[in-house]
Amino acid sequence: MRTIGFIGIGVMGHSIVTNMMKHGLSVNVYNRTKSKTDELVRNGAVWKDTPEEIAKASEIIFTMVGFPQDVEKVYFGEQGIFKTDVSGKILVDLTTSTPSLAIRIAKEAETCGAAALDAPVSGGDLGAKNGTLTIMVGGNEEAYKTLVPVFETFGKTFNLHGTAGKGQHTKMANQIMIAGTMTGMTEMLVYAEKAGLDLEKVIETLGGGSASNWSMNNYGPRILKADYSPGFFVKHFIKDLRIALDEARAMEITLPATKMAEELYSQLAEKGFENDGTQALIKLWWGAEG
Numbered sequence: 001m002r003t004i005g006f007i008g009i010g011v012m013g014h015s016i017v018t019n020m021m022k023h024g025l026s027v028n029v030y031n032r033t034k035s036k037t038d039e040l041v042r043n044g045a046v047w048k049d050t051p052e053e054i055a056k057a058s059e060i061i062f063t064m065v066g067f068p069q070d071v072e073k074v075y076f077g078e079q080g081i082f083k084t085d086v087s088g089k090i091l092v093d094l095t096t097s098t099p100s101l102a103i104r105i106a107k108e109a110e111t112c113g114a115a116a117l118d119a120p121v122s123g124g125d126l127g128a129k130n131g132t133l134t135i136m137v138g139g140n141e142e143a144y145k146t147l148v149p150v151f152e153t154f155g156k157t158f159n160l161h162g163t164a165g166k167g168q169h170t171k172m173a174n175q176i177m178i179a180g181t182m183t184g185m186t187e188m189l190v191y192a193e194k195a196g197l198d199l200e201k202v203i204e205t206l207g208g209g210s211a212s213n214w215s216m217n218n219y220g221p222r223i224l225k226a227d228y229s230p231g232f233f234v235k236h237f238i239k240d241l242r243i244a245l246d247e248a249r250a251m252e253i254t255l256p257a258t259k260m261a262e263e264l265y266s267q268l269a270e271k272g273f274e275n276d277g278t279q280a281l282i283k284l285w286w287g288a289e290g
């Protein structure tokens, strides 16, 4: 198997690289804050000083940074991936980013004789830890087929959804759904608590019926323990909802429930909770103490 490069060792990147290495892959790593790579390097990953160095030393280069501007920097920036010869290499962006940036990366890759995939994921920090992520891919079909064995090291469900940008569009469809499950779960708990119900029992019972969903099953128990750690950052969910609403506007459709979720999460960030996990939405009702 060819050498992997991985840029962005955060909540998700750390677990994905761990799973890649468990499956015997050799991985070069880079992260803005170097200390976050220490554990992986102790376990056999190789540190490189810049995204450019990662691209030089690796044949398949993954990126999983925070925001579209971070993606832009690691690909097109001063010491970015495209500063070196990437011909024959495959570039895979796992970040949830914009479809237009995915298209720009794919075009530049093609010009350089490389192939690019946009491949955002779903399944949260637990899915990343367990190697069971869902991967939504757009871009070059041949590159997708080549990467299937690598996707299998950290994902369970993956599909190619079309040309560059279609992976990001699929992820936006996913986030529109999650907007509904997160707000639904939150209001459900606020209501059930006020009605004097045993919340643990409610989550268990609803989990067996047609209201069952991933957000409630995974984040409900964390809320009951007042565990608001990320998980999935509030600031990243706001980024995703804004991308989804921008894309919807460009397609001339309105998504009022998604807009409401964006407004609620923005209120939460304004109260200073942008670095909490998305389950912290309940703090709009229950206050900071949980």
Ligand code: NAP
Residues within 6 Å of the ligand: 007, 008, 009, 010, 011, 012, 013, 030, 031, 032, 033, 036, 064, 065, 066, 067, 070, 073, 074, 094, 095, 096, 097, 121, 122, 123, 124, 125, 231, 232, 233, 236, 237, 240
């Ligand atoms: P995170 O913990 O903030 O990880 C992002 C990492 O990228 C950080 O370690 C950050 O470095 C690094 N980074 C940012 N800009 C960089 C740059 N220019 N050069 C090198 N490294 C850079 O976030 P995460 O939870 O892993 O999420 C990553 C992406 O996946 C986001 O787009 C998010 O929306 C998406 N996502 C997350 C989840 C989830 O449940 N967590 C699920 C699906 C998708 P620092 O350490 O210096 O900050």
